Amino acid sequence: MILSADQLKYIAPLIKPQNLDIYVPLLNKYTAKYKIDTKQRLAPFLANCAEESSSFNDTLENANPGHKPGEQYEGRADLGNIVEGDGVKFPGRGLGQLTGRKVYHDCSLALYGNLDLLVHPELLEQPDAATESACWFWAKVKNLNEIADLPSNWIHPGPHQYTKFQFIVVRINGGLNGYSARYAFLKRCLEIL
Numbered sequence: 001m002i003l004s005a006d007q008l009k010y011i012a013p014l015i016k017p018q019n020l021d022i023y024v025p026l027l028n029k030y031t032a033k034y035k036i037d038t039k040q041r042l043a044p045f046l047a048n049c050a051e052e053s054s055s056f057n058d059t060l061e062n063a064n065p066g067h068k069p070g071e072q073y074e075g076r077a078d079l080g081n082i083v084e085g086d087g088v089k090f091p092g093r094g095l096g097q098l099t100g101r102k103v104y105h106d107c108s109l110a111l112y113g114n115l116d117l118l119v120h121p122e123l124l125e126q127p128d129a130a131t132e133s134a135c136w137f138w139a140k141v142k143n144l145n146e147i148a149d150l151p152s153n154w155i156h157p158g159p160h161q162y163t164k165f166q167f168i169v170v171r172i173n174g175g176l177n178g179y180s181a182r183y184a185f186l187k188r189c190l191e192i193l
Helices: 005-011 017-033 039-052 101-112 121-125 127-141 144-148 164-173 179-192
Strands: none
Touching: 005 017, 005 039, 005 179, 017 039, 017 127, 039 127, 039 144, 039 164, 039 179, 101 121, 101 127, 121 127, 127 144, 144 164, 164 179
């Protein structure tokens, strides 16, 4: 499935024109590489990227006023932030807002075969790495192509009874943070793709 500039503009109407020109070819390149290539896969992927990156405009997470991005992740062993300063060094970056030393380590090995992202984490703010890292995380870390392929009425078994899209959001974000915005992006994706 090939994404057009008109489609991405419809999905994320607040995208800056220059970002539209940058991200359409990169999204087409990397969604093909990671097999995010059907409407069922592409719609929830784009919806989550749009919410995480403020409509494809930010590849570094926004911090609360008076704080640095990532301060809230300091000392979070679950993110691999075991060295003092890791929270600020490894905040959410990329279209998918990868967060923490561990995922930067794994992403660096997967994308580059080395540990460059641990030395230069800001590389994930660049459009190419921002896009590929989001696709890699979706397909290889969270295995969300498999979830996206499930029937639309699928419900995750368990105490929360998540819908398919809710479960995808939880797998990406750890909770339902920004769910209403993600769902609004999803509806736009499903209308235009």
